[in-house]
Amino acid sequence: MIDKAICPICGKPKKPWFALCWECTEKEKQKPKCEVCGTEVPEGHTLCRPHWKEKFEGKKQLQSIEYVKNKKEVEFKEKFEGKYYFNSQRVKSKSELLICYFFTANNINFQYEPAMRLGDNDIRPDFVIDDHKGNYIILEHFGLNDSSYKIKQEIKEREYQKLCAQESCFSFISTNEEDMHNLKDRLGKKLNETPLKRVLWK
C-alpha cells in the first residue's frame, strides 16, 4: 500500500496531491536531466546518449546538405537551441522564465512543474506556489492561441477548477502572452484574488 501522505523518498509527511514532499521535489529538480526528453543524465551532461548522438549527427547533416536546410534547421533549433534556464533548471519558454523572475523578485516560494496526482491523472502544473499558510496556488501559462491548444487549455482549466472546488487549499490562476507585457499589474491582480494577496508587487 502506498501511503499518499508520506514522501516515498524521505519518509516525511507530504500533501497527498504531490508525488513528493516540497523539499524532495526541489532536490529532484536539481538533478541533471536531458534537455530534450528529461531522463536523468550524469553530472555535467545536458543530453542523454540518444539525443546527444542526434544533435551531433544532426549538426553534421545540416552542414553538408544545403537543400533540406529550412525545415530541418527550424526543427533542430527548436529542439536543441533557444533554451531558457532558471537556476539551472530548464523552463519551456521565455514567458515562463519571466514568471520565475517575477516570483523571485516577490519572494514567492514556488515549484516549477512539480509532479502531482489528481484523481487518476498524473499532472505537472506549470507553477505551484506554497504560501506557507497551507494554501497552494496553481498557475498555468497558456502561451498559444490556436484552436487545438485552446481545447486542451479548457480541459485543463476545468480540471483545476474542479480541484479548487473540492479542496479549499487550492487556487487556480492562469496567464497568457498579453499578461507578459505587464506582469506586475496583471499577474499581481490575479494573485490578489488568491490567499496570496499583497498591496504591492515588484
Ligand SMILES: [Zn+2]
Ligand atoms: Zn521527501
Ligand SMILES: [Zn+2]
Ligand atoms: Zn534525451
